Amino acid sequence: MPEQETMGARAGGGTSKAALAYAASLDADAVMAAEDIWGSEAHAIMLARQGIIDEGDLGEMLRCLRQARAALEAGELELRPELEDIHMNVERYVREGAGPEVAGRLHTARSRNDQVVTDSRLHLRARILDIQDSLADLQEALLDLAEAHAETVMPGYTHVQHAQPITVGFWASGHGSVFARDQKRLEAAFKTTNVCPLGSCALAGTSFPIDRQLTAELLGFDGVLQHALDAVGTRDFAAETLAALAILMSNVSKLAEELVLWTSYEFRALELADEFAFGSSIMPQKKNPCIAELARAKTAAVYGNLLNELVLIKGTPGGYNRDLQEDKPPLWRAAADVSATVGILAPVIRSLKINTDRLRELSGANFATATELANHLVRELHLPFRRSHHIVGTVVQQLIDEAKTFADLSRVQALLAAEGVEVAEEQLSDILDPERCVRRMTSLGGTAPEQVRTMIERLRTGVASSRERVCARRQQCAQARKRTADIVEGVLSGAKLGDVL
């Protein structure tokens, strides 16, 4: 195919091989091949419906595009680097199958500027839905764990120091609560992404009587991104999605950090299932939490991808700039890293062993019920909280000096008495017991099992509705795909376009 017939430079001298190789985007484009073919089918159908091309040409175009699709599905789509990008490679199938006249007409009222960003949006929206589904799996794994351990006490930490007893259910549902917001951010990113730029052409729209609504419908978009200059020049949907992914990964990374810390010998609170743990090539005793470590590390990469995108777009003047070609590698890399990370964490969480005895021991070991003792003095003896805080602090310091803990109830009682506070030993044992302490935390959103169970229920309802919305989105995309495919089949079996559209 003579390059001049596709997009030869104005000077007609032909762009050098080296320049073409440098500018090629096939690596990042290859994943959008199916979308590029679909977009071309929709565009061709619209052109014919509007009388811009005739139905004979439409049939030829659709026949060649069907061949390209078959090659893609067989893993045999030929992508020639000298043709720069996916658009020219797909067009080559039309050119070679139907000749330059027909192929040349396919590009009427279309530019690679609106084509590429249409493909990107089509591909990205599917990636967002995949991630939402994997995230729902992870949320469910956390909520199942939370339900199973609604009563299992563990130390709650602030500053990685024992703070107050909580339950494993409270901890796990806490991550579930965080991820509910990530789902919302992904939904918002999907909405921003799922609008159609096709028909914007190079930047200014076109003098042909195109129907942008029709192409948007055939491609399963929610609507048209109307302003042509905006539509070809913006990549804010990519930045918004990357921001949602980066924030999601920040939350994933915090969970991963806890897995690393709490599976250590010093904590011994959790144990990874063997299938998700790694050995050492030299140290036979090792059981390393490599997945959680890599989750933390991939978070760094996703932040990098977001920054890459933001810096990429900040200096581009209005309209399409070739810089924008470089938006796809960070986008696809981030989507792949997030999918893989969220995807593997669900079974990691499901197979976690919770060392309940160890957690019980830790939650009572280091004065974590001191706040509850101070609360008791406020409740029963009407002391101001600051005073009760001071008294309990003094008692704790004494116990530490004597190498004792709250387990030594008679000593605690004596020390309190020395501060002028009488508490019966039986009452002390009730106040200082981590399990009973947790059960008293019944304020809204507190760690008491009944509060945790209510929150789990609410979060489960949220996950179910996220799943429903994802499912409805998928159906919308699949129906549009089927509608286009049915029109293509209709035209190729000899029907008039008007009868199948």
Ligand code: ARG
């Ligand atoms: N490969 C290009 C990209 O990804 C396609 C659009 C090229 N447009 C142009 N005017 N050179 O952005």
